[in-house]
Amino acid sequence: MDEATFLESYEPAAFERPSVAVDLILMSVVDGAPAVLLARRDQHPFQGDWALPGGFVGIGESLDEAAHRILAEKAHMADAWVEQLYTFGAVDRDPRMRIISVAYFALIPATAFAAALKAAPELALARLTVQQAGPAEARLAEGEQLALAFDHGDMLGVAMQRLRGKLDYSGIAFALLPELFTLRALQDVYEAILDTRLNKPAFRRRMLDRGWLAPTGARETGASFRPAELYRYQPPR
Known part of the structure; x- marks a missing residue:
């Protein structure tokens, strides 16, 4: 059997397939503390909790294309240089179905968030607290601790550890x-x-x-x- 014949008879539905999502970790420093852009969820699951701007990867787009689309649609930012941070694939990380998320990371000056925060009232810059290892906690400027959806506290913890690790050898x-x-x-x-x-x-x-x-x-x-x-x-x- 040649390759063309094999592909013609191949049945993708024979295998279970997880969905793939992208989440954006857009970080800054505000009033002497690390901060991240979060969005309040208006639907289940985790309705009312706070999450990183994210979404599913389209069948016809690459991971990078999905990241930049979400940057515009969910974070309301025209452009930013983002890089892949880590892939999160715990089986139960999303209660809806099997979803693997690729987290993208960027450091952005606090002033660059002004237009996004004005355009989208569901967005907020939340201050982060994280120990040497483990998930991060997020709080609003007035001190209110935010409930984080999915495994986004773990994502933020990984982002902070990566950021701290890169300080000594990168700009x-x-x-x-x-x-x-x-x-x-x-x-x-x-x-x-x-x-x-x-x-x-x-x-x-x-x-x-x-x-x-x-x-x-x-x-x-x-x-x-x-x-x-x-x-x-x-x-x-």
Whole structure:
């Protein structure tokens, strides 16, 4: 039997097939704490709980295409650079049926969420709390803890661990900063992600020694004290 004949007689319905979904973990730092974009669910299951923007992958689209479609439709953001984080496939992760979810991850400046939050009242930027390992907890600015749908607390825990792990060998933190920034602002981002205070002289020496920072000669404006020098991220070659 040649391949053409085999494919013609092949019966896909002979095998059970799980559905595939994409969930977006769009993170930022807000008021010194890591934060994530969540949507309040208006239907079962988990009606009224909070979830990551997500949806099913269409039969005719790739995972990346689905991620960018959901970014526009559910997160109300025109564009963002997202990358695959992890695949979540626990058998009972969704009470409806067997669904495998591919989580996509991005770090985005808090200001970039303004239009989405204004356009969609069901969206919120929630602050995250996570231990060294395990699921994350999410709270609104006023302190209310949010009930997270599905296994999205686990997804957020994995995202935070991945983010913390990448800080030391990548420039991922610079995605949360404007083009020009101070060393103080950079340390604030690191402390928010790591949830710990860092020694100021040691941190600055380590950052400068890596060769990631290019001094601009300019200084911040509007400071009530001696203006700090502004730097630009210089990706390693």
